Amino acid sequence: MTSFNRRDFLKASSAVGALTLAGCATTPRKPIARVVVIGGGFGGATAAKYIRLWAPQIEVVLVERNPAFVSCPLSNLVLGGTKTIEQLTTGYDALGSRYGVKVVRDVAVAVDPDKRQVRLARGDALDYDRLIVSPGIDFLYDQIPGLATEEAQSRVLHAWKAGLQTVALRKQLEAIPDGGVYALHIPKAPYRCPPGPYERAAQVAFYFKQHKPRSKVLVLDSNEDIVSKKGLFTKAWAERYPGIVEYHPNSELIDVDARTLTAKLVGGDVRADVLNVVPPQRAGDIAKQAGLITANDRWCGVDWLTTESLAVKGIHVLGDATLSAPGMPKSGFMANNQAKLAADAVIALITGRPVNPHPIIANTCYSFVSDTDVVHVASVHKYDPEKKTLVAVEGAGGLSSAANELEGRYAQTWARNIWADALQ
Amino acid sequence: MYRLPRSLGSTLLAGALLAGGTANAADDPQVRAWAATCAACHGTDGHSVGGMPPIAGEPHDRLYQRLLAFKNGTRPATVMHQHAKGYTDEELERLATYFSRQRP
Numbered sequence: 001m002t003s004f005n006r007r008d009f010l011k012a013s014s015a016v017g018a019l020t021l022a023g024c025a026t027t028p029r030k031p032i033a034r035v036v037v038i039g040g041g042f043g044g045a046t047a048a049k050y051i052r053l054w055a056p057q058i059e060v061v062l063v064e065r066n067p068a069f070v071s072c073p074l075s076n077l078v079l080g081g082t083k084t085i086e087q088l089t090t091g092y093d094a095l096g097s098r099y100g101v102k103v104v105r106d107v108a109v110a111v112d113p114d115k116r117q118v119r120l121a122r123g124d125a126l127d128y129d130r131l132i133v134s135p136g137i138d139f140l141y142d143q144i145p146g147l148a149t150e151e152a153q154s155r156v157l158h159a160w161k162a163g164l165q166t167v168a169l170r171k172q173l174e175a176i177p178d179g180g181v182y183a184l185h186i187p188k189a190p191y192r193c194p195p196g197p198y199e200r201a202a203q204v205a206f207y208f209k210q211h212k213p214r215s216k217v218l219v220l221d222s223n224e225d226i227v228s229k230k231g232l233f234t235k236a237w238a239e240r241y242p243g244i245v246e247y248h249p250n251s252e253l254i255d256v257d258a259r260t261l262t263a264k265l266v267g268g269d270v271r272a273d274v275l276n277v278v279p280p281q282r283a284g285d286i287a288k289q290a291g292l293i294t295a296n297d298r299w300c301g302v303d304w305l306t307t308e309s310l311a312v313k314g315i316h317v318l319g320d321a322t323l324s325a326p327g328m329p330k331s332g333f334m335a336n337n338q339a340k341l342a343a344d345a346v347i348a349l350i351t352g353r354p355v356n357p358h359p360i361i362a363n364t365c366y367s368f369v370s371d372t373d374v375v376h377v378a379s380v381h382k383y384d385p386e387k388k389t390l391v392a393v394e395g396a397g398g399l400s401s402a403a404n405e406l407e408g409r410y411a412q413t414w415a416r417n418i419w420a421d422a423l424q
Numbered sequence: 425m426y427r428l429p430r431s432l433g434s435t436l437l438a439g440a441l442l443a444g445g446t447a448n449a450a451d452d453p454q455v456r457a458w459a460a461t462c463a464a465c466h467g468t469d470g471h472s473v474g475g476m477p478p479i480a481g482e483p484h485d486r487l488y489q490r491l492l493a494f495k496n497g498t499r500p501a502t503v504m505h506q507h508a509k510g511y512t513d514e515e516l517e518r519l520a521t522y523f524s525r526q527r528p
Contacts, residue, residue: 362510364503395509397507424473
């Protein structure tokens, strides 16, 4: 990995300043603008890095509450037992040391778009010229009364934000007796990571098959059918984990009894030894506070040419928090790509050059159906000036023909590369 | 305003001098933004941290012909054929130019 080197940059600037880089030699000392980024996930970290990479004359401040980044992609392998959470963790140091991003460990609690200011839980307020909000998701626990208390939430985990919850769910699975039942409840789409729940079912089944072969994985899906890679998951479950995975569509959740680990569904009650409920979701809290939510009280509408909010000027929104364009999944890959679109647009808007009228972004979601074998879904998205949104290109994208080991190796490599692309 | 932070002065000079009828890929924020989507798998500016086929600094013709072969289905792939089909030949050519001009 090469890195931005200020000495090289200054050398380059002085050598060709007259040709193309007039004035740049002085700009690192005096920024032309400040961009504040809220949230250091796949979207926010990538946006922060790329703005500095492409326009070091712009100051970038990244506000992140966690001490390190923990990847949701590959976190189901922690449940399967073939990865540790440490292997999915990357620090924020390189964003500062290599790219000059100012990383502030704090929580953004309010945005004042008139004053162009972000208020923090602990530190001084931050002024911005442009703000990028990449807050991920928060959960709509108000729709599940039985999960209102912290105690209930600690018994019935989501593990839909990788980290402590992932490790805790793995411990619950380790404690399950052979012959026990793991039940996973899936909310109605859209939710973060469409194939994620089905991959999780395969990973828990992978663990059960080796260590607790009489145990069951019950997939309780609010949706009427498997939301992503249906044929590939159905085949993987049937061929690799027969008698372990059971799929139940139209399993809308009414409530949860956290004490007895019971999911109360429209079709009746299901009791489990480990109950894992992925609650319905909306854009993260700060997006709600800042008035960025425009759709169904849940998601933030943006102009996909720039990712600027449809509700508040000067604020861009990225990743899972956005009202996805048609055919666009809520994925880390997508957030990483949206971040580059946003970085380019933010630089254009600050420096006064035209915004790219023809952005192209792409997505590949890999899912592990065992410790080694993987299936993917891919898509390419181009801006359609008539529809004024990004649309999936017809004839492009698609699925794996079957689960295979080669894509397993690519998925591992993809993960290392995208973590580095966002954070190193 | 654009900049190629990793480029040395000589690269920029060469790029500036080479720029003829078409814009230098390295000077073009549009292709730079398109190319950045590739980085999610292939590493920032095509500098893979390992395991992915290298693309930074590969010869232009090799990259372009490979992308066309993915697009036309003549080169077997797991996923690249599905990505390449999303781009026009001209877009693929500009991406090949961009990556060929990155330091290997």
